[in-house]
Amino acid sequence: MDTPPREILSVTDHLGDRTLAAAAAMGERAAFETIVHRYGPLLYGYVRRMISDRDGVDDVVQETFIAAWRQIDNYRGESALKTWLFRICDRKIIDSRRVRYAEPIDDRLIDPIDPSADSNPAVVLSNTEFLAALERALAELPVRQRAVWVLREIDGLTFPQIGVTLKLSPGAARGHHHRAQSTLRLRMQRWQQ
Known part of the structure; x- marks a missing residue:
């Protein structure tokens, strides 16, 4: 077009x-x-x-x-x-x-961080490491869990909308999201404060 x-x-x-x-x-x-x-x-x-x-x-x-x-x-x-x-x-x-x-x-969530955006090298390194760890953790999720997590957390869809999109019931979408969240929470423990 x-x-x-x-x-x-x-x-x-x-x-x-x-x-x-x-x-x-x-x-x-x-x-x-x-x-x-x-x-x-x-x-x-x-x-x-x-x-x-x-x-x-x-x-x-x-x-x-x-x-x-x-x-x-x-x-x-x-x-x-x-x-x-x-x-x-x-x-x-x-x-x-x-x-x-x-x-x-x-599963890149955002483009790589521009080092010039922050003058503190430790913060830039920490953010880069966090995003790399999150990408690895997301890549290990089953495809359906990853899709639900991305649609919910990144794109802001509701569980009924996710259900329609992925041909799941809203409850099944919620379940996939919960399992994805639990797995990510375990894999990202190092980054939780």
């Missing part, structure tokens, strides 16, 4: 998700592009934490939005648009794994 100038998108930026989805279902490209701008960064962050191949991340996000564009007229507003997009994205991640199932998963 060609990206229109930002001033065109600003006309639709204030619209709610259901209005945007309805307009996109009628073929309104600017409405769908607003959806892409609104939720693209969230989806990109989620996919980046679930697969290791950087090119694969871009492909999965792009495939998610292509599928969403093709299926937008099926969106009925029964769940939040964000949840609907995450569900499509999760299926694309699974499809990607079928192709690249042997690749390890990279």
